[in-house]
Amino acid sequence: MSDPLSSWNDGPAKAAILDFVARVTGAGPEYVPAPQRIATFDNDGTLWAEQPLQTQFLFGRMLRAKLIAQEPELAQQQPFKAYVEQDMPAMKALGKLGLLEVAAREHAGATEEEFDRIARDWLATAHHPLLDRPFTRCVYRPQIELLDFLRAHDFKTYIVSGGGLDLMRAFAEDVYGIPPEQVIGSSLRTRFEIDGDGVAQLVKLPELHCFDDREAKAQNIALHIGRRPILAFGNSDGDLAMLRYVKTGSGPRLALLLHHDDAVREFAYDRDFFLSPLAEALDKAQDYGLTLVSMKQDWNSIFV
């Protein structure tokens, strides 16, 4: 039989995955019924590349250019001024949440269907600035194999990401085989209205509804899924609450942490990535029972 995880090198990470799936699906004492086989994956940096910036921000750049073309005075106002002038200290000072609030301004006014079209159109042609390939091909081959392998063993696979919910939904089904209802992410408030054609619409408002990061990831899993997953995979401190929530439940559990340590084939970074550092989770991985995955050691192929 061919190896379903052929992009994974033999080593402790691959062995941990194979062993875990064998235990929860086999007839032994650790068997987990299929409906409880929930697996949650972070997206940016876990399923696809997130350097030099998460795709979300590159999508936002396009929306921002449109917005400033419509309202030129924004270019003179913060936080937009910082972007127009590429003022990195000012941009960093906004923090991840501040950046999301800018994104909220950029997304506002679109209905669900309009936003979906904008996102799909952009994804169809946009290229990653460093990897020189479409964003939807900056996806990690070993993770696609892992998602397929888990689903072949009756796992239900979810994305739980700080990224924008509707941007992810525009590609997650085609690229990861994950349907919209299994995508959890950051979201804006919406306004319900009946439009001029009598159609009920949800219009995005320029207000953050939920920033799905850190503790919110565990809280949103409870809200959306209502069962504690048995497997989780992340790559930053923003995933740590989810990894601990999953790992400390009763019964067999697997929490995986991807370390970007391959400067040749992808990027090498961890605690200094200001948007999404990996520090505490790396320092405490052993204490917390997290299984470290080294991109350099554990993956023999990176992209799809």
Added chain:
Amino acid sequence: MSDPLSSWNDGPAKAAILDFVARVTGAGPEYVPAPQRIATFDNDGTLWAEQPLQTQFLFGRMLRAKLIAQEPELAQQQPFKAYVEQDMPAMKALGKLGLLEVAAREHAGATEEEFDRIARDWLATAHHPLLDRPFTRCVYRPQIELLDFLRAHDFKTYIVSGGGLDLMRAFAEDVYGIPPEQVIGSSLRTRFEIDGDGVAQLVKLPELHCFDDREAKAQNIALHIGRRPILAFGNSDGDLAMLRYVKTGSGPRLALLLHHDDAVREFAYDRDFFLSPLAEALDKAQDYGLTLVSMKQDWNSIFV
């Protein structure tokens, strides 16, 4: 072949359901691929009885008694005083949202797993005060048939209810065949914490996170599901935004409205039920293209 909707009398409502399912699953121009076959159902008054009060409030009564036993001074403070004294005008003045805020106080402090045990223990023995049967047998047989019929045609069935999310999840899988991740409801805020045993817990706070009623039903469908359903079923004005959201999407759509008009076999009520009136939806059913279902005319059997 036996009739999958044998508790439904022949008539316009049953015909509309059979016709709709034939159209969206047949090879004609209105075919809808299986992943888009999403159906959303209100719970209280749509899938099970909600008179004289939604089960939620009867569950709350038990929790309230426990809470007042622990903190007797609450009995002298509003809003608890109104309950202790059965002061109906004061209770009505709280409104549905006020009642939910009382429920929030009652639920606070429990972890997810603790709350689930409390809810399951209560449901295992509690009886409906008027129907003299367990709450889980106050479920409508025609709706169970409809849920099964839809799933047999590759629909994914969801609950979208103003009821408490975690109370519904404690029985929805057993009773309706609807798993926790397909239940959307009202929810409290939670606190993420690592308990004394090192286990990550989500503890309910006495603060409402979302009251899943009216426009919030459409907004939560977008948040949790991310596709506009093609079928929805409700029974009150609280469902109207969901029904219009579903009905006004493009392509074939079915929006059903249950009218409780059977005082002999169940209860007859609509616009005067203060907790969940049916008025605008009834008056505008024809304008809005809603298919009315008469409990008296359309159902030959009521309970499971």
